[in-house]
Amino acid sequence: NLLSLENRTFVVMGVANRRSIAWGIAQSLSKAGARLIFTYAGERLEKNVRELAETLERDDYLVLPCDISSDEEISKTFKTIKEEVGIIHGVAHCIAFANKEELEGEYLSTTREGFLLAQNISAYSLTAVVKEARGLMTEGGSIVTLTYLGGERVVKHYNVMGVAKAALDASVKYLANDLGQEGIRVNAISAGPIRTLAAKGISDFNEVMKEFETNAPLRRAVTQEEVGDTALFLMSDLSRGITGELLHVDGGYNIIGLMKN
Numbered sequence: 489n490l491l492s493l494e495n496r497t498f499v500v501m502g503v504a505n506r507r508s509i510a511w512g513i514a515q516s517l518s519k520a521g522a523r524l525i526f527t528y529a530g531e532r533l534e535k536n537v538r539e540l541a542e543t544l545e546r547d548d549y550l551v552l553p554c555d556i557s558s559d560e561e562i563s564k565t566f567k568t569i570k571e572e573v574g575i576i577h578g579v580a581h582c583i584a585f586a587n588k589e590e591l592e593g594e595y596l597s598t599t600r601e602g603f604l605l606a607q608n609i610s611a612y613s614l615t616a617v618v619k620e621a622r623g624l625m626t627e628g629g630s631i632v633t634l635t636y637l638g639g640e641r642v643v644k645h646y647n648v649m650g651v652a653k654a655a656l657d658a659s660v661k662y663l664a665n666d667l668g669q670e671g672i673r674v675n676a677i678s679a680g681p682i683r684t685l686a687a688k689g690i691s692d693f694n695e696v697m698k699e700f701e702t703n704a705p706l707r708r709a710v711t712q713e714e715v716g717d718t719a720l721f722l723m724s725d726l727s728r729g730i731t732g733e734l735l736h737v738d739g740g741y742n743i744i745g746l747m748k749n
């Protein structure tokens with residue numbers, strides 16, 4: 489069964505609550521038999537993550553802190569993972585952050601600090617994580633990150649986060665090339681808009697959602713579970729020939745040009 493993740497361990501980074509895309513991914517990987525390691529940022533979230541992890545079938549999960557803005561903390565987290573489980577087979581990176589004030593108005597109002605913050609947390613963090621994860625992926629594996637159409641095209645108000653996603657998308661390609669020879673694949677899922685904590689930061693999210701539901705070929709929103717199942721495909725051997733790819737899970741929205749309603 490090429491879709492099975494039995495006897496494999498995956499690190500899922502970015503569960504904040506039950507609405508998180510990372511939680512959708514965790515559930516799909518878990519159903520396929522994977523052992524999961526969760527990382528969270530800030531003590532405030534630990535309880536949420538533990539409560540969610542408890543609902544999974546397997547009880548051999550780990551929950552570890554990992555603020556992705558600190559190389560030291562990332563290194564410490566993966567050191568603990570190495571001690572506890574040894575080998576891992578993949579990482580789901582579901583993390584992004586930008587200042588709320590910069591997710592409205594003109595892109596041009598982005599500050600240097602805001603630009604660097606978004607790049608640091610939303611783009612560089614993937615590279616920082618892969619540096620540490622690589623040493624634990626001795627049997628090869630799959631790394632998946634989450635991106636958005638706003639990195640490829642102009643999406644009103646996505647602004648500095650769009651530029652960070654463009655850097656993330658390019659990182660996926662360079663990392664895929666660096667790690668291909670080691671049997672490690674790196675791909676991105678470009679999800680359609682989903683109501684999560686992070687989405688709340690985007691001004692006019694309701695309008696974005698409405699426009700999406702009206703014009704996406706599937707004429708409806710996509711769900712965390714749908715993104716989760718695509719992540720499962722990318723983590724499994726079914727996708728063994730795919731790397732450096734940006735796969736849209738967006739009901740087809742990205743193919744649409746101008747629609748007259």
Ligand code: NAD
Nearest residue numbers: 502503504508509529555556583584634681682684685686
């Ligand atoms: P979410 O708020 O549930 O998840 C974002 C996570 O990032 C949170 O768990 C938060 O703790 C974490 N994070 C922020 N700063 C961090 C730091 N310094 N260190 C470690 N973790 C940190 O929202 P989500 O929508 O599930 O976001 C997950 C990913 O999906 C993000 O990359 C987001 O850009 C992407 N995405 C979301 C949508 C959407 O509409 N929700 C669409 C496309 C892509």
